[in-house]
Amino acid sequence: MADGARQALDRARTAARTERQETPVRRENRYVYGGEPPQGSSTTFRQTRKAARRRVSTFNTIVLLFGGGILIVLYVNNIITINSLAAEVGQLQIRCDSLQNTNASLRAEVNRKASWERIGKTAAEQLGLAFPTEQPQKIAMDRDALERARGQGRAADGSGSPARRRGE
Numbered sequence: 001m002a003d004g005a006r007q008a009l010d011r012a013r014t015a016a017r018t019e020r021q022e023t024p025v026r027r028e029n030r031y032v033y034g035g036e037p038p039q040g041s042s043t044t045f046r047q048t049r050k051a052a053r054r055r056v057s058t059f060n061t062i063v064l065l066f067g068g069g070i071l072i073v074l075y076v077n078n079i080i081t082i083n084s085l086a087a088e089v090g091q092l093q094i095r096c097d098s099l100q101n102t103n104a105s106l107r108a109e110v111n112r113k114a115s116w117e118r119i120g121k122t123a124a125e126q127l128g129l130a131f132p133t134e135q136p137q138k139i140a141m142d143r144d145a146l147e148r149a150r151g152q153g154r155a156a157d158g159s160g161s162p163a164r165r166r167g168e
Contacts, residue, residue, distance in 0.1 A: 112118070123129040
């Protein structure tokens with residue numbers, strides 16, 4: 001029986017070999033244009049290999065994490081700086097509004113004190129000045145008389161400059 005089993009095993013092996021030789025191996029068409037290879041070309045096909053996964057190095061991972069951490073810290077610092085500057089701008093805006101109100105009230109006070117009625121009243125009360133009651137009259141002088149008057153004024157004043165004569 002061992003001989004019979006052995007013979008059956010040998011027949012099965014030979015049948016499998018002949019079957020493998022008879023069935024052609026079908027390969028993929030690896031042409032971009034999707035056509036059949038030209039007749040008479042001797043091209044050999046290479047089997048597509050699975051891409052080998054590259055290992056990510058520990059150093060690159062650590063550098064990436066530190067870089068990300070630094071970017072996060074810079075972003076948070078930027079937000080804090082912007083918030084503090086916005087608060088400072090608010091305070092300066094409030095101060096600017098207050099100064100504008102103070103300037104407006106001071107302008108109103110200057111306008112009130114610079115009015116002609118107030119100045120005339122103060123001049124009459126404190127300095128004893130009064131508005132003229134008669135019309136001013138024109139004086140006719142020739143140039144020679146004007147020069148003599150100027151010369152007498154300089155001699156009496158002791159200075160030659162018109163600015164000193166006016167009291168400046």
